[in-house]
Amino acid sequence: MTSTLKGITLKGSAEVVADFFSFGINSILYQRGIYPPESFTRVSQYDMNLQVTDDPKLKDYLHSVVSQLKAWLLDCTVQKLVLVITCLETNEVLERWQFDIECDKSVKECSAPQEKSIKAIQNDIRSVLRQITATVTFLPLLETPCGFNLLVYTDKDLEIPEKWEESSPHIISQSEEVRLRSFTTSIHKVTSMVAYKKADSF
Numbered sequence: 001m002t003s004t005l006k007g008i009t010l011k012g013s014a015e016v017v018a019d020f021f022s023f024g025i026n027s028i029l030y031q032r033g034i035y036p037p038e039s040f041t042r043v044s045q046y047d048m049n050l051q052v053t054d055d056p057k058l059k060d061y062l063h064s065v066v067s068q069l070k071a072w073l074l075d076c077t078v079q080k081l082v083l084v085i086t087c088l089e090t091n092e093v094l095e096r097w098q099f100d101i102e103c104d105k106s107v108k109e110c111s112a113p114q115e116k117s118i119k120a121i122q123n124d125i126r127s128v129l130r131q132i133t134a135t136v137t138f139l140p141l142l143e144t145p146c147g148f149n150l151l152v153y154t155d156k157d158l159e160i161p162e163k164w165e166e167s168s169p170h171i172i173s174q175s176e177e178v179r180l181r182s183f184t185t186s187i188h189k190v191t192s193m194v195a196y197k198k199a200d201s202f
Contacts, residue, residue: 007114007115007116008116008117008186008187010108010128010187012113012118013073013114013186014074014122014184016122017101017123018070020125020183022066022068023046023052023154025062025066025130026040027050027051027129028097030053031132032085032136032139032149033137039053039058040052040053041053046125046126047126048126048129048130065150068152069081073101073103075187078153078155080098080099080151080152080153081099083096083097083148083150083151084097084150084151085146086148086149086170088144088145090144092197093170094197096171096195097192099190100192102191103188104187104188107187114187115186116185119182121183124181124184127181127183128181128183131148131180132180139194140198151169151170174198175195175197176198177194179195180192180193
C-alpha cells in the first residue's frame, strides 16, 4: 500500500527555510527603519502582505547570503543566522536577532519525505513573521542612523566562502531578550529571539 501523505524532502526543507530567512530579514530591515520605506515593495506570501526591498545593492547582497545559506541548510552544516543592527556613528550594537537552526542529519541518509505538509509549515512561518512585525510595539526606537550585519554560524570544519570573513559575535551587554515563536519543517527547526539594548542604557 502506498502512502498519499504529502511530505517534505531535505531539499524542499532547505528551500522553505531559506525563503523564510529572505522574507524575515526584509521584514526586520523594513520594520526597524534601517532602509527608507520607499525602497521596499509589498508582496503577498504565506497569505499575508510582506515588504521586500527594491534596492538593487541590498537585493544582490541578500540573494547571495540566502543562496549560500540554502547550500548549508542542504548540507545540514548551519547552526544559526544572526542579524545585528548597529549605530553607524558609534558602531554600537543596538539589536541582535538570532535564529538558531537545528537539523535532523539522519535525513541525509534517508531519502523518504518527512510527513509534514507545506501548508502546516507555512502557517507556522506566518506566526513567526507576524511576531517580527509586532516587535515594533516594544523595541526601543532607533533614533540614530543604523546599519546591519548578517552573521552565519556553521560547523567548524567548513571552508569560508570568498567574500565572507570571520566576525565577532556582536553580543549586547545588559540586554533585554524576547523569545519569538519557532517553527519546524520536521527536518529543520528554527528558533528565534531578539536581544536589544535597554532604553536607559543607550
